[in-house]
Amino acid sequence: MTFDAIIITDTAIYPEWNRGYGAHRLATHMRENGFSTLVIDFSSALSFEIWKEICNYAIGNNTKMLGLSTTWLPYKKPGGGVVTELSKFGLEEEDSINNNSFIEDLSNSNYQKWIDVAKSKNKDIKIVVGGPKIDFYLDFPPDHFVRGLGETQVIDILTKDNLPKIVDYDKESKAASWSWNNSRTVYTEYDMIKDNEWFTLETSRGCRFKCAFCSYPLIGQKNMMNFMKTKDSLYQELMENYNKYKVVNYKIADDTFNDSTEKLEYLLDVTRRLPFKLNFWAYVRLDVIAVHPQQIEMLKELGIRFAWIGIDSFHPIASKKIGKGMDAE
Numbered sequence: 608m609t610f611d612a613i614i615i616t617d618t619a620i621y622p623e624w625n626r627g628y629g630a631h632r633l634a635t636h637m638r639e640n641g642f643s644t645l646v647i648d649f650s651s652a653l654s655f656e657i658w659k660e661i662c663n664y665a666i667g668n669n670t671k672m673l674g675l676s677t678t679w680l681p682y683k684k685p686g687g688g689v690v691t692e693l694s695k696f697g698l699e700e701e702d703s704i705n706n707n708s709f710i711e712d713l714s715n716s717n718y719q720k721w722i723d724v725a726k727s728k729n730k731d732i733k734i735v736v737g738g739p740k741i742d743f744y745l746d747f748p749p750d751h752f753v754r755g756l757g758e759t760q761v762i763d764i765l766t767k768d769n770l771p772k773i774v775d776y777d778k779e780s781k782a783a784s785w786s787w788n789n790s791r792t793v794y795t796e797y798d799m800i801k802d803n804e805w806f807t808l809e810t811s812r813g814c815r816f817k818c819a820f821c822s823y824p825l826i827g828q829k830n831m832m833n834f835m836k837t838k839d840s841l842y843q844e845l846m847e848n849y850n851k852y853k854v855v856n857y858k859i860a861d862d863t864f865n866d867s868t869e870k871l872e873y874l875l876d877v878t879r880r881l882p883f884k885l886n887f888w889a890y891v892r893l894d895v896i897a898v899h900p901q902q903i904e905m906l907k908e909l910g911i912r913f914a915w916i917g918i919d920s921f922h923p924i925a926s927k928k929i930g931k932g933m934d935a936e
Contacts, residue, residue, distance in 0.1 A: 609667030628807030888913030
């Protein structure tokens, strides 16, 4: 079977291994719009020989796009070489990058042979690079770079010609052609999901706050409940993942999971319907918990087990610069 689109991604490794969510979110959206899409996970283990086999099977006259997600690619050093996620924890680069792999060639700007194989199967295939680390890979020779949330923009790439090289006109993915609130991310038999994997989940998009360092879209929103998934869509996604793959463990990708108590009450209405207990980590703000201590029990009941917390909150100068007003004590 050949596919209309192929997306290559890698995996997060800390604190728990899980697949690159953004590629699977876009793949679901593309399938819903009639484009068959294959996601290739584990690009750090993708050899050139395997890539040639994939291209033989998956690329045909109908293939319109080859996408590269930079989300879990390593930070690339100027002039070659990478700073890997593992290197943060005292491991050497060679311990975490397979020789002769896609990632090794990307780190040394040896892109062309990978593109040439795909183009040999379909010379008209569009090469597209997206994700939050595209600025580290600007020497990659694509047809398009995509900035921001990609749902509406990627459909335009698949259906329109003469788009600019940098596609960023709807970074918030707010076009009326689809509904974020009713969306779900669905995995297929080609993803070869194993039981009890960790999945990524978005319950909402955007953030009430507007920290000075943040470049994400949809920040500083006044009414975050407008950007929540519906209770039914969340319930259906969680139940489908549980029934198909026994998944109960999640990384929640919301910019700030506990930005309001109203949001946590909303999510409790969903989780209390589930026949299982969630186990997840999320990004939280301690100053919000300090103002609304009732969130402690709510977060516990929801199933939080790990939390990412901004250490800038504890440094008075950094906290003030960023826009957080609460004293560290």
